[in-house]
Amino acid sequence: xxxxxxxxxxxxxxxxxxxxxxxxxxxxxxxxxxxxxxxxxxxxxxxxxxxxxxxxxxxxxxxxxxxxxxxxxxxxxxxxxxxxxxxxxxxxxxxxxxxxxxxxxxxxxxxxxxxxxxxxxxxxxxxxxxxxxxxxxxxxxxxxxxxxxxxxxxxxxxxxxxxxxxxxxxxxxxxxxxxxxxxxxxxxxxxxxxxxxxxxxxxxxxxxxxxxxxxxxxxxxxxxxxxxxxxxxxxxxxxxxxxxxxxxxxxxxxxxxxxxxxxxxxxxxxxxxxxxxxxxxxxxxxxxxxxxxxxxxxxxxxxxxxxxxxxxxxxxxxxxxxxxxxxxxxxxxxxxxxxxxxxxxxxxxxxxxxxxxxxxxxxxxxxxxxxxxxxxxxxxxxxxxxxxxxxxxxxxxxxxxxxxxxxxxxxxxxxxxxxxxxxxxxxxxxxxxxxxxxxxxxxxxxxxxxxxx
Ligand code: GAP
Numbered sequence: 001x002x003x004x005x006x007x008x009x010x011x012x013x014x015x016x017x018x019x020x021x022x023x024x025x026x027x028x029x030x031x032x033x034x035x036x037x038x039x040x041x042x043x044x045x046x047x048x049x050x051x052x053x054x055x056x057x058x059x060x061x062x063x064x065x066x067x068x069x070x071x072x073x074x075x076x077x078x079x080x081x082x083x084x085x086x087x088x089x090x091x092x093x094x095x096x097x098x099x100x101x102x103x104x105x106x107x108x109x110x111x112x113x114x115x116x117x118x119x120x121x122x123x124x125x126x127x128x129x130x131x132x133x134x135x136x137x138x139x140x141x142x143x144x145x146x147x148x149x150x151x152x153x154x155x156x157x158x159x160x161x162x163x164x165x166x167x168x169x170x171x172x173x174x175x176x177x178x179x180x181x182x183x184x185x186x187x188x189x190x191x192x193x194x195x196x197x198x199x200x201x202x203x204x205x206x207x208x209x210x211x212x213x214x215x216x217x218x219x220x221x222x223x224x225x226x227x228x229x230x231x232x233x234x235x236x237x238x239x240x241x242x243x244x245x246x247x248x249x250x251x252x253x254x255x256x257x258x259x260x261x262x263x264x265x266x267x268x269x270x271x272x273x274x275x276x277x278x279x280x281x282x283x284x285x286x287x288x289x290x291x292x293x294x295x296x297x298x299x300x301x302x303x304x305x306x307x308x309x310x311x312x313x314x315x316x317x318x319x320x321x322x323x324x325x326x327x328x329x330x331x332x333x334x335x336x337x338x339x340x341x342x343x344x345x346x347x348x349x350x351x352x353x354x355x356x357x358x359x360x361x362x363x364x365x366x367x368x369x370x371x372x373x374x375x376x377x378x379x380x381x382x383x384x385x386x387x388x389x390x391x392x393x394x395x396x397x398x399x400x401x402x403x404x405x406x407x408x409x410x411x412x413x414x415x416x417x418x419x420x421x422x423x424x425x426x427x428x429x430x431x432x433x434x435x436x437x438x439x440x441x442x443x444x445x446x447x448x449x450x451x452x453x
Contacts, residue, residue: 006328008266011321012195014328014339018398020044021196033192033199040398041320043349043379045203048319049182051346052205055230056180063178063207064171068159070184071150077135079289080158080282081253082151087131090190093118094125101190102129108191134187136200152186157311159183160208161282164294175296175307176219178209182316194267196317203316210296210307213280219310220277224259227273227312231261231319235344235448236326240264241272254281263322272322273314280306323347327399329450333424336389341399342422344446351378352438353395357407359384367406370416370431374404378438396421402438422449 015021020041024034037045056063077083089102096111100118108118119126136152153159160179167179182205192198211219224243232238246258257277262269283306287294297304327343345351354371356363364384371382381400383391388405395403403419410416410431417426418437429437 006266006325008195011266011324011328014341014397015041015195015324018394020324020398033189034201035196035199040349044323044343044347044399045316045320047347047349048323049203049205049316051234052182052230052314052316052319053180055226056178056207062173062176063180063209064167064173066160066163066167066179066181067183068156068163068181070153070186071138071140072153072158072162074150075289076158076162076286077151079285080161081285082135082154082158083133085253086135086154087133088190089129090132091118091129092127094127095123099190100126104191132188132190134189136186136188154187155185155313156181156183156204156206157208157313158282160206161286161294164210164283164286165292168296174298176209176211176215178207180205180207182206194265196321197265197267197270199317202318205314205316205319207312208278208282209310209312211310213305213308216277216279216308216310220257220275223310223312224275227261227275227314231263231272231322234323234347235342235446236263236322237448237451240326242269244269252276254278263325265322265325272318273312276311276313278309278311280308282309283307326448326450338393338396340396340421342449343399343401344448345401345442346446348399348401349379350381350395350398350400351402351442352380353391353400353403354380354382355388355391355403355405356384357388357405361408362411363406363408366410367404370404370406370434374435374438377435378442392419402441404434 018040019038022036022038023030024036025031057065090099091102092099093110098111100108105118110116110118110120110124118124135154137149138152139148140150141148160181163179167173182203184201185204186201189198189200192200209219209223228241228243231241240263242262244260244262246260251258255276256279259275260271261273263272283294295304295306323343324341327341329340329342331338331340352374354367354374356367367384368382371380374380392403401421405417405419407417414431415428416431416434418429419426
């Protein structure tokens with residue numbers, strides 16, 4: 001395995017320096033574990049989500065899309081088991097006033113200096129472990145009264161189960177078929193941290209695939225393979241990705257089998273996505289609590305059954321973090337250190353930078369004209385400020401795969417140079433052929449140059 005030396009601090013620093021991700025509410029001192037995505041972060045995350053939608057909707061015919069409400073009827077969470085079971089055991093320290101997850105106490109840091117593990121010194125005064133529900137509560141309506149309590153969804157999945165009947169009636173799909181959704185979820189994590197890896201507000205990309213019960217195992221295998229391939233096809237190095245089946249005692253209350261796709265983050269192997277066989281737990285639970293029949297009836301044969309569900313559940317923020325870490329690289333050009341994000345071109349926030357070599361002789365005008373023509377089909381950026389080397393470095397650091405440079409020859413023969421971020425090759429190409437060439441390169445299969453190291 002190629003050694004990876006990037007630390008989480010280096011990623012955090014690059015993200016802030018280049019405007020990918022900022023700590024939230026920074027002018028007020030920040031709000032722990034909340035982050036705001038800046039311009040390049042928005043573009044990158046949008047690309048991650050678009051690639052997911054493509055894999056779910058465009059490349060198949062058996063999945064449909066949903067965008068459900070964040071605040072659902074509160075009985076949703078009774079039926080799903082979240083009200084009673086979505087808890088972590090926590091302990092408080094009466095001395096340093098911090099709160100720790102009882103099952104992660106070994107990784108905790110006491111609030112006093114020098115920092116120790118909670119409970120390590122005689123001054124620590126820990127409470128007994130208590131269950132702490134991770135759902136955020138709020139109220140609907142102008143007055144706080146009985147029955148007005150609602151919850152911010154802790155997963156997008158339940159919105160899909162609530163709509164199962166609507167989709168049977170309107171989507172002209174029958175099992176096996178899936179409903180996919182991307183959206184924000186909220187968890188009052190006791191110990192959030194590690195940048196966007198664990199936040200209290202994050203985005204999930206979840207798909208519930210409804211199948212005849214006898215086919216559940218086969219579809220579980222299918223989705224596990226599909227999801228592993230999605231990450232590697234988008235450039236994650238296969239030796240930094242692994243599948244970890246859950247032990248029986250780790251399984252969630254709804255699951256009969258779960259495998260985590262884990263990525264080798266700088267904090268060690270950690271969950272990127274979970275693929276679960278949820279059986280018929282959710283549809284049966286919602287049928288019982290709502291009094292509605294949630295089953296599939298085959299009109300031809302009269303056969304009826306409650307479908308089983310296979311769920312690939314990914315985090316958009318965690319996927320973005322893994323793509324950033326996997327892409328991070330450093331090399332040297334002419335004796336000068338370069339930081340470069342070797343992102344898959346289809347994930348890169350900006351696909352092409354258009355740069356006049358100098359700010360005179362008609363070069364800026366021609367470069368701006370090329371930029372305007374390209375931006376109709378790809379995310380293009382025009383930059384005329386500073387030495388050309390510095391402009392290339394800046395684009396390398398945000399992962400722009402190609403740079404178009406306009407020079408004095410461009411004014412004579414309408415050709416430009418097309419520079420490749422990874423190979424540094426510079427090709428002379430006619431301005432008229434640029435759009436097609438960039439489109440061709442974007443569609444071509446891609447392999448991380450870090451795999452050749
Ligand atoms: N519906 C099943 C479900 O929600 P999960 O393993 O709790 O399963 C799925 O969440 C994915 O959501 C995780 O693999 C992770 O990528 C992401 N995720 C979960 N909690 C998160 C958090 N606090 N911050 C960022 N991402 C999170």
